[in-house]
Amino acid sequence: xxxxxxxEAGYEPKILSFCCNWCSYAGADLAGVSRLQxxxxxxxxxxxxxxxxxxxxxxxxxxxxxxGVIVTGCxxxxxxxxxxxxxxxxxxxLLEKVLEEIGFDRERVMLRWISAxxxxxxASTMEEFDATIRSKGKNPLSEEVFL
Amino acid sequence: MTATITIDKPLDEGxxxxxxxxxxxxxxxAVLTLRRLEDGGGVAxxxxxxxxxxxxxxxxxxxxxxxxxxxxSHLTQEEPFKEPVAAVVRPCEARAFVELMKRNQAFGDNLVxxxxxxxxxxxxQRVSGDPMDDDIDAYWRSTSEGKGADGLRPVxxxxxxxxxxxxxxxxxxxxxxxxxxxxxxxLDTQRAEDMVKDLGLGKAKEDGKDPKGLEALRSARAKxxxxxxxxxxxxxxxxxxxxxxxxxxxxxxxxxxxxxxxxCQMCYFEARAAAAxxxxxxxxxxxxxxxxxxxxxxFFHVGRLLHMSISCVACGMCEDVCxxxxxxxxxxxxxxxxxxxxxxxxxxRDPKEEIPxxxxxxxxLHEVER
Numbered sequence: 384x385x386x387x388x389x390x391e392a393g394y395e396p397k398i399l400s401f402c403c404n405w406c407s408y409a410g411a412d413l414a415g416v417s418r419l420q421x422x423x424x425x426x427x428x429x430x431x432x433x434x435x436x437x438x439x440x441x442x443x444x445x446x447x448x449x450x451g452v453i454v455t456g457c458x459x460x461x462x463x464x465x466x467x468x469x470x471x472x473x474x475x476x477l478l479e480k481v482l483e484e485i486g487f488d489r490e491r492v493m494l495r496w497i498s499a500x501x502x503x504x505x506a507s508t509m510e511e512f513d514a515t516i517r518s519k520g521k522n523p524l525s526e527e528v529f530l
Numbered sequence: 531m532t533a534t535i536t537i538d539k540p541l542d543e544g545x546x547x548x549x550x551x552x553x554x555x556x557x558x559x560a561v562l563t564l565r566r567l568e569d570g571g572g573v574a575x576x577x578x579x580x581x582x583x584x585x586x587x588x589x590x591x592x593x594x595x596x597x598x599x600x601x602x603s604h605l606t607q608e609e610p611f612k613e614p615v616a617a618v619v620r621p622c623e624a625r626a627f628v629e630l631m632k633r634n635q636a637f638g639d640n641l642v643x644x645x646x647x648x649x650x651x652x653x654x655q656r657v658s659g660d661p662m663d664d665d666i667d668a669y670w671r672s673t674s675e676g677k678g679a680d681g682l683r684p685v686x687x688x689x690x691x692x693x694x695x696x697x698x699x700x701x702x703x704x705x706x707x708x709x710x711x712x713x714x715x716x717l718d719t720q721r722a723e724d725m726v727k728d729l730g731l732g733k734a735k736e737d738g739k740d741p742k743g744l745e746a747l748r749s750a751r752a753k754x755x756x757x758x759x760x761x762x763x764x765x766x767x768x769x770x771x772x773x774x775x776x777x778x779x780x781x782x783x784x785x786x787x788x789x790x791x792x793x794c795q796m797c798y799f800e801a802r803a804a805a806a807x808x809x810x811x812x813x814x815x816x817x818x819x820x821x822x823x824x825x826x827x828x829f830f831h832v833g834r835l836l837h838m839s840i841s842c843v844a845c846g847m848c849e850d851v852c853x854x855x856x857x858x859x860x861x862x863x864x865x866x867x868x869x870x871x872x873x874x875x876x877x878x879r880d881p882k883e884e885i886p887x888x889x890x891x892x893x894x895l896h897e898v899e900r
Contacts, residue, residue, distance in 0.1 A: 469890035486764035523768035
């Protein structure tokens with residue numbers, strides 16, 4: 384228990400972000416080159432479309448120790464492939480419902496639309512998501528042996 | 531008002547009469563039905579062309595040794611039936627078949643579906659050796675009274691979709707006091723009416739009023755469903771109860787083998803467990819200090835929920851075959867229904883309706899755009 388406390392004192396959330404090549408990935412780049420301050424604890428996986436993200440991937444990350452997973456894509460109507468992000472939204476709804484039903488905190492996953500020109504929005508989204516996850520603490524699954 | 535015919539033989543005998551005359555008159559080329567195998571060899575779905583071979587057919591035997599939707603998919607995966615084939619399947623089997631058609635795993639052409647108002651089935655274990663005769667008498671008695679029988683698959687007791695959807699003929703069983711004398715068949719499609727016209731089984735009449743027992747079973751099932759849902763409580767934020775329930779799993783994956791919706795030849799989750807190499811263990815051990823081997827036991831079930839719950843027809847096959855008695859079907863029914871409600875989707879309701887994750891509406895689901 385004391386050990387666990389000690390771990391939590393220096394707790395730094397691990398966040399995974401899936402970024403669409405055509406919008407939020409460029410948005411993240413813009414946030415970077417604009418030298419905007421944001422938490423440094425997220426790892427990004429670039430995907431060619433947010434609809435490339437199978438909900439199973441998101442749960443994989445959670446099971447493998449991520450504290451939060453954010454999927455970002457183009458605003459509805461702006462998808463590079465015309466309609467990919469509409470499918471993403473349906474998948475996210477399915478994922479969140481299943482998580483809720485099996486008793487896992489659905490707020491550890493998030494979907495957000497961020498365009499290539501929205502560097503500041505990217506930075507503030509990461510701030511916001513980091514704060515949410517930080518307040519929740521460690522993902523209980525990350526130390527679960529019997530998964 | 532739809533038409534019905536009355537066959538003056540009851541239950542299995544009545545269905546056999548119907549099937550036999552369809553075969554003899556050439557209305558259909560073959561029939562798919564449950565059939566007893568020789569010398570107590572159990573019961574299985576059989577495709578029959580010889581009317582004499584129907585003597586062993588037990589179309590209404592209350593067991594489901596394999597999911598009829600899955601069986602029909604195996605038969606029609608590569609090409610549709612070229613001549614009419616009649617299949618006696620339960621409503622959940624018919625719905626699973628529709629879901630498989632949507633996934634390009636089956637063709638429905640030339641298929642005439644005959645389906646009973648389903649009082650439920652006994653667990654599949656009952657097929658081997660156990661004659662079930664006493665139970666079956668009680669089963670039909672309670673069906674004629676519109677009550678659920680004892681000893682059914684648990685998931686059947688909470689099934690509100692026991693009346694067939696989208697089939698050609700409905701075998702009207704529930705709440706009928708004449709169940710032991712005649713078989714009432716409702717003809718739901720024009721095709722069915724045309725087929726039956728030439729069989730010499732009596733004239734089609736207008737369908738009468740629903741018997742009281744039907745309404746009684748509807749409300750019994752609604753209550754059963756509520757009870758099943760109340761039993762399973764996974765609320766929380768750490769998945770503890772869910773992990774505990776599925777922690778018993780021995781990873782035999784029989785649930786996915788018998789699942790009609792799980793049609794993948796190579797399961798993603800089996801490939802994944804096989805792929806867990808040294809880096810996997812090292813990462814896990816660094817984080818947890820101990821790890822279950824092989825990995826992914828509970829993950830398998832969450833993954834399966836994410837993949838197929840949207841189309842789960844709650845047939846109960848998975849729970850029947852679970853060797854460690856996890857209430858798989860009840861859980862999948864509950865989670866599946868919650869997922870289906872998000873999209874107002876009922877699996878198998880309509881072959882023309884897209885699977886929710888294959889389609890979208892522009893203005894919807896804004897609650898997940900956080």
